[in-house]
Amino acid sequence: MGTGRSLLWALFLTSTRCLILQQPPATGHIKVPLLEHVSVYLEPNEHKRVVITNISRLAASVVVQVYSHVLNVTVSLSRHFSVDSSYTSSSAGVVLILNPDAAKATFYVKAGEEEVLATLFALPYTAQDPVPGACNLEFILDNDPNLHLTYNVYETAVSFAPANLGTDRGTFPPACDVGTDGHTRWRLTYELYQYFLPENDHSDTSLSDGMSKMSSVQSIMANGLKITTIQSSQKTRLYGNSYVGIGVIYNVIVRDPLLKTSAAYAPVSTYTCDLSTKGYECKQSDGNFIYIQVLCTVIGIYGLLLCLAGHRLFEAEFLFFGFLIFGFMIFVLVTRYSALDFIRRFAMLVGGGLFGGLLLSLVRWRFDRPLICVAIVGLVLGFLVAAIIFFTPLANFSLFHNDLNFWMVYAFITLVIPTVLLPFAKTLNIITCALVGSYAVIVAVGMYVYSSLTYIILNVIKRAIDPDFAMVYSIAPFQRTEYILTFVWVFLVINGTVLQFVLARNRSTFPPSLYQKWRRRRNAAIGERTPLLQPPVI
Numbered sequence: 001m002g003t004g005r006s007l008l009w010a011l012f013l014t015s016t017r018c019l020i021l022q023q024p025p026a027t028g029h030i031k032v033p034l035l036e037h038v039s040v041y042l043e044p045n046e047h048k049r050v051v052i053t054n055i056s057r058l059a060a061s062v063v064v065q066v067y068s069h070v071l072n073v074t075v076s077l078s079r080h081f082s083v084d085s086s087y088t089s090s091s092a093g094v095v096l097i098l099n100p101d102a103a104k105a106t107f108y109v110k111a112g113e114e115e116v117l118a119t120l121f122a123l124p125y126t127a128q129d130p131v132p133g134a135c136n137l138e139f140i141l142d143n144d145p146n147l148h149l150t151y152n153v154y155e156t157a158v159s160f161a162p163a164n165l166g167t168d169r170g171t172f173p174p175a176c177d178v179g180t181d182g183h184t185r186w187r188l189t190y191e192l193y194q195y196f197l198p199e200n201d202h203s204d205t206s207l208s209d210g211m212s213k214m215s216s217v218q219s220i221m222a223n224g225l226k227i228t229t230i231q232s233s234q235k236t237r238l239y240g241n242s243y244v245g246i247g248v249i250y251n252v253i254v255r256d257p258l259l260k261t262s263a264a265y266a267p268v269s270t271y272t273c274d275l276s277t278k279g280y281e282c283k284q285s286d287g288n289f290i291y292i293q294v295l296c297t298v299i300g301i302y303g304l305l306l307c308l309a310g311h312r313l314f315e316a317e318f319l320f321f322g323f324l325i326f327g328f329m330i331f332v333l334v335t336r337y338s339a340l341d342f343i344r345r346f347a348m349l350v351g352g353g354l355f356g357g358l359l360l361s362l363v364r365w366r367f368d369r370p371l372i373c374v375a376i377v378g379l380v381l382g383f384l385v386a387a388i389i390f391f392t393p394l395a396n397f398s399l400f401h402n403d404l405n406f407w408m409v410y411a412f413i414t415l416v417i418p419t420v421l422l423p424f425a426k427t428l429n430i431i432t433c434a435l436v437g438s439y440a441v442i443v444a445v446g447m448y449v450y451s452s453l454t455y456i457i458l459n460v461i462k463r464a465i466d467p468d469f470a471m472v473y474s475i476a477p478f479q480r481t482e483y484i485l486t487f488v489w490v491f492l493v494i495n496g497t498v499l500q501f502v503l504a505r506n507r508s509t510f511p512p513s514l515y516q517k518w519r520r521r522r523n524a525a526i527g528e529r530t531p532l533l534q535p536p537v538i
Contacts, residue, residue, distance in 0.1 A: 030109075032120050034062070037212055039119040042073070042111035049079065052105045052122045055098065059124035060169050061131055062096040062105055063145050065266045066120050067211050069204035070275050073118045074110040081110060087141055088112075091211075093266025095131060095143035100170040119208055121215050125263050127168040130188055130254045132265045135176035136161035147250055147268040151242050154466040156250075156272060159237045160265055163188055163254040182258065186232045189255050193224030194240060196477035197247030200450060202275060202282065207247065214251045214267040224251065227473045228396065241459070241474040242272045245282040245450045248477075288342045293447045295350070299324075300444020303437035307496035310433025311426070312503050314510070317433060318364050319357040321377045324436075326356020332464045370510035374425045378418025381432040384439060384457070386413035391456045396473050403470050406463070425510070430500045438492035442485050452476040453485050 029049040032038045042048065052062055066075045068090050075094050076086035087094065096105040109118060125131070133144035139161055148159040164185045167173050180186040197210045213223040228238065240250065251267040273282040302320055310317045330352035334345050364373045390400070390410065400406045421428035439456070446454035455476060462469045476482075 030120070032122055034122050034124050035216075037119055037121050037208075037215075039117055039208075040109075041115060041117055042109065043115050044111055044113055047074075047081070047108055047110035050107050050109055050120060052096070052107075053103075055103055055105060055124060057103075058126050060098060060127040060129075060166055061125050062098065063093060063123045063125065063132060063263065063266065064096060064107055064120065065091075065093045065123070065211075065215060066109055066118055067091040067207075067267070067269070068116050068118045069207050071114055071116040072112050073116060074112070076108045076110070079108055081108065084140060084142075087144070087146055089146065089268075091146070091266060091268040093145045094141065095133060095145050097143070098169050102169075117204065119211065121212075123216055123264065125166065126261075127166045128256070128259045129166045129261045129263045130163040130185075130256050131166050131173070132163050132252075132254055132263050133161040134164035134173060135185055137176075145266045147252060147265055149250065149268045149270055151270060151272050153242055153244065153272075154462050154469050155472045156240045156242050156248070156270060157237060158192065158240065158250050158252075158268070160190075160252055162232060162236055163190075163263070165256070166261075180233075187256065187258055188232050189229055189257060190232075190236065191229045191253045191255065192227045192238050192240075192473070193220050193251050193253065194227050194475060195224045195249040195251075196479070197249065197269075199246065199477070199479045199481050202247065202271065207269060210247065210249050211267055211269065214249045215264065217253055217262045217264050220251050220253055220264060224249075225475050227475060239468070239472045241455070241472050241476070243452060243455070243477065244272045246452070246477055247271050288346070291342075291346050295346075296440075296444050296447045300441045303440025303444075304492075305437070306433045307437030307441065307492055308499050309503060310437060310496075311430050311500045314370075315361050315364060317377070317429075318360040318373055321380050321432075321436075322357035322360030323353035324380060325376070326359075327353030328461075332461065336465050371422070371425055374429050374510075375418055375422055377432050378421060378428050379414055380436055381421075381428070382414035382417035383460075384436055385417055386410045387456050387460045389413065391459060391476065393475060395459075396475070401470050403467075406470070410460075426504065430497055430504070433500065434493050434496035438489050438496060441492060442489050445485060445488075449481055451481050451485055452478065453482055453489075 029051055030038070030040055032050055032052050033054050034052065040048070050064075052064070055062065064075070066073055070090065072088050072090050073092055074081060074086055074088040075092040076082070077094055077096075078085040094107055096107060098105060109120070111118075131143065133139075133141070133146065136142060136144040138159075139146070139148065144161045146160070150157045150159075162176070162185065164173050164176055165188075174184065176185060178184070193214070195210055195214050197206050213219050227240065230236070230238070240248070247269065248271075249267050249269045252265045253262050254265070255262045271282055275282060306313065306317055306320055327349045331345060331349040334340060334348055338345075340348075360373060360376065364370065386409075390406075394400070395406075400409070418428060421431070442451075443454050443457065445451070459474060
């Protein structure tokens with residue numbers, strides 16, 4: 001690299017409060033002050049030595065965090081990037097154990113096949129602070145401060161290596177698995193935190209700002225949402241909900257309750273999808289999504305009609321709710337207990353839903369038993385109310401991580417609401433049409449705009465399909481889109497309820513079915529004085 005390209009410049013980004021440095025390629029090393037976010041451009045396959053400066057003699061270790069937006073970066077303790085001393089990820093970290101007289105520390109970073117902008121951050125810790133990942137028996141690094149993240153459409157799993165107690169410089173750390181009393185690392189506790197990036201913003205600036213807010217213990221506590229706390233005796237593998245297309249940052253704080261000290265692991269981010277390197281858009285890898293989008297759009301339009309006039313459109317109402325009930329049950333059962341592909345499962349959903357809708361409408365048309373039909377429709381209201389309740393942090397209580405407890409309470413809520421309201425059948429029917437129909441509109445909008453409100457029902461579907469979803473700690477993002485859609489939902493519910501009561505004024509609670517009307521007209525037209533032979537109509 002020629003000396004003509006040598007350049008040293010600094011630019012402060014007010015939105016991220018990070019120090020961005022373009023290091024001269026000829027120097028081959030980067031200086032990183034403690035507690036300052038420093039970014040550097042790395043050319044394809046380029047590696048650099050990183051020197052951490054201004055290290056206090058009180059510091060016993062330094063946790064280094066290196067992250068980029070989309071592309072992976074390799075962090076290593078060795079200049080040769082040996083496998084047992086290196087870690088590759090878009091969010092990577094290493095622990096530097098300081099020598100007795102060290103005033104600086106060194107590690108190495110390397111780019112992949114493409115140039116990448118990597119941000120570096122170094123946090124010092126004293127001998128009283130826990131050392132993140134220092135009791136690693138599962139991953140590659142001896143001291144592994146990284147959060148290892150995997151995800152699918154159901155849940156996001158975060159795994160990490162246990163921490164160890166801190167020690168003074170030049171002394172050996174305590175053994176990890178000798179004794180479990182209060183003087184060993186088994187007294188440590190771990191807190192999992194979550195931070196949601198701004199909605200519909202997949203930019204590197206947004207990610208950099210979020211990662212800086214989830215880097216140190218103080219910033220994590222100020223900005224993150226605490227999900228749960230676990231003890232050292234529990235598995236260091238936690239599950240969060242997968243919100244496709246919504247940026248999420250996870251980090252763990254390890255605490256020493258005896259010394260009242262703490263330390264942070266290296267944060268990790270995910271969008272639960274593959275981001276394109278150009279435009280930073282969430283690539284839709286599932287070509288079947290269009291089928292779900294069309295179905296939810298049709299249901300949303302139908303739901304809007306029922307929200308405003310469902311009680312007047314009695315047969316149409318039962319077609320809608322029969323479709324929802326039978327379609328849901330068939331899709332859940334087939335998905336959980338069969339290996340059919342999506343197209344076949346989708347066809348069974350639509351076919352079974354239409355059959356159920358026509359069957360419920362036929363029962364109303366032929367037998368004219370409105371209370372039975374309204375009771376069945378009321379179950380959908382109870383189901384949705386139960387889903388709303390478990391959309392809150394209530395679902396994270398350890399009691400509801402047991403499937404039996406969860407489904408018993410869920411079934412109780414589903415049944416008790418229509419049971420209580422059934423004596424007021426007209427009110428039950430109108431409220432059900434307004435609430436469920438308006439939510440169908442919200443789900444339809446959620447197919448085109450990322451919103452966590454669609455997960456009110458998706459979380460129940462996930463729980464019914466995936467046995468592992470019972471272990472998920474779910475906290476939903478609630479940002480501008482959610483506030484707007486919640487306002488629209490409440491507006492539709494109120495106006496739909498009022499409009500239906502107005503339309504039903506001065507009318508019978510449940511008008512007779514078309515079949516019963518036909519029978520009455522037929523019986524009224526044929527009596528004792530009716531001629532057996534009718535004259536021809538000319």
